[in-house]
Amino acid sequence: MFISYVLAKFRTYLRYRETVRELSKLTDRELDDLGITRFQIENVARVHSA
Template sequence: MLNELVTKYRAWKKYRATYDELSRLSTRELNDLGISRADIGTIARDAMR
């Protein structure tokens, strides 16, 4: 049970780090990467895996 909790916490931290980092980019920088602001949540969720 503790292992599962630690695993979920680490995944959440990775999600937040990815989300926060992408959110700090300007719209132009996101466009250069082929990412729209609407995609940030999906990309961050994918990074959890």
Template structure:
């Protein structure tokens, strides 16, 4: 049970880092086209990892 909890946390963190990595590769114009700014990236990644 504890190991499953730890594995879920690790998986969520890896997902969070992947979203950060992908969004940071976009230019400011591309981010603007999808309606987000660089300041929003952390919150979007956290929300995505929590889902």
């Protein structure tokens, strides 16, 4: 049970990092088209990975 919990948290973290990485590659114009700012990337990634 503990191992499953740790693995789930690790997968969530990996999804978070991947989302941050992908959004960070976008230009400010592309981010604006999505309706987010560069300062919101981490928060959007956190919500997405949860």
